[in-house]
Amino acid sequence: MGYGLGIFERQRFLRLLHGQLRNKEKIHLKKRVMTIIDGQDSMLVKCADGSSYTGHIVVGTDGIHSRVRTEMQCLAPPDLVLKDKTSITAEYVSFFGTSKAIPGLKEGEGHTVFDLDHSSLLFVGSGHIPQWFFVTKLDKKYYGDEIPRFTREDMEKKALEYEDFQFCEGVTMSQLMSTTTQLSYVALEEANHEVWTHRRIVCLGDSIHKMTPNYGQGGNQAIEGAAVLTNCLRKMLDTGNGDVSLEKIEKTLLKYQRLRGKRAESFVKMSGIITRDEALATLKHTLRFLYFPLPSSEWMAGKSRTWLSKRSTLTGADFQTKMYSTAPVLDHLPIPPRLTAYKSWRTKPMKPEAAKPPRAQWVIPFL
Incomplete structure (x- = not known):
């Protein structure tokens, strides 16, 4: 799609966004x-x-x-x-960490490891800085207010339990923990609310x-939501002659939910499936992961296996292209030339059904 790939810390990303704001006095912290x-x-x-x-x-x-x-x-x-x-549930918990540079790790590398009841991701950003996730299953599925909050002691106990776990050859949990610069340990809530x-x-x-992080779409879906809400509000103001009545606002906000609802729901479900596939949660998940993996797993591993579908045959790259090219854009801004060169990029106004990502349909009749 004409863009390169870069990996860096979230703080740096937020700093870049903040640096481009024209009216910083409108941001009130704390x-x-x-x-x-x-x-x-x-x-x-x-x-x-x-x-x-x-x-x-x-x-x-x-x-x-x-x-x-x-x-x-x-x-x-x-x-x-x-x-x-x-409606909020949690079945998994995750470490989110950034550590100091480790000899042998190269910028741009990505490593994924999958095992019974847990999985890990390790990305090496600029300056050889490793950013990593370690996802493991909780003792049960929790709901709402019963979802646990964890202490530093809980985190250290869990890290000690998996201190020899290797994120890639020669890089262990204990090594990453001993050099962390940022670290959190939180339950991975999942939710798709009906009333927005x-x-x-x-x-x-x-x-x-709210979706699990294995698919890497939580932040993307938030940004997409902001774009769609912006489009709806701009259209309301441009066509309403200054009308900001309650009736007008309610219709506009409901339109935003209609445009975003199906796509967001799809990503919540798909993220949950991938988390469980990569943790080999059940026989069904294990067989699908080993023999019929979702395109994201293929793509992250750099593989080119064909994804079996009743409707079409998609490679991992095809799936990713379709997923991103159906994303919303800001209607009042022109699409960059680097995107218009790609025929697959959506250039027509988005409709609720068209906004959904490709649908996964696996050919595994005995599951």
């Missing part, structure tokens, strides 16, 4: 939302430090433990959001569709 009050013509957000903000719309991009989503559910009719209040918006509140990203 704000903790406490309450959202629904007014007739506006929303009032109150923060823990006593500050408050008023606007026509509140957009919740505050992650899986979203306070904005919680406030939205409190304001909505109880029967509308009853299922969503208990109510009145003047709307959620996007992890706050409304």
Whole structure:
């Protein structure tokens, strides 16, 4: 698609984005939302430090433990959001780490390891900095508020249990742990909420569709959501002659959910399948992983096996191209020339059904 591949730390990525903002004074740090009050013509957000903000719309991009989503559910009719209040689950837990450069690892390398009940990913970024994930299964499937939070002691105990685990030849868990510069140990929540918006509140990203990291799509889907919401809001303002009435806003926010819902749901499901395939969770997952892997596993391993489908035959590269070329774009900006050169890139307005990624249909009749 005309773009090269680069790997670097999330902090650096955020720094690059922040550096391009024209009005940095609009960014207010260290704000903790406490309450959202629904007014007739506006929303009032109150923060823990006593500050408050008023606007026509509140957009919740505050992650899986979203306070904005919680406030939205409190304001909505109880029967509308009853299922969503208990829809978050967790069956796996993961280390997310960045360590110091390790001799022998080359920039741009990627290593994946799969074993019973756990898997790992190791990427080597610029400066030979390794960024790594270690996913392992929890003792059971947890729901909602019962999903555990882990202490430093819990993390160190788990790391000690797998200290000899090799992320690639010669690189062990204990070696990565001993040189970490950033490290977290968290449950991998999974969720796809049914209600994304109510009145003047709307959620996007992890706050409304949370997926496991093995497929590497959580951040991408959040960015896609921001693009679609931007398109919807711009169209509302451009065609509404300044109309920001509640009725107009509600229709616009519901349109955003319709455009994003199917695609987000597909990625949540696919990410969960890949996590379980790579952890050899059941006989079905093990057989599929060994003999009929999803294109992402082939692609990450640099393989070119054919993916068996009832409808078509796709290689891993074909699948990735289809997945990215069906992603939304900002309608008010021209598509870069490097993309228009690729015939597969979508250039027509997105419809809900067209927005879905390719569908996986495996030929394994005995499963």
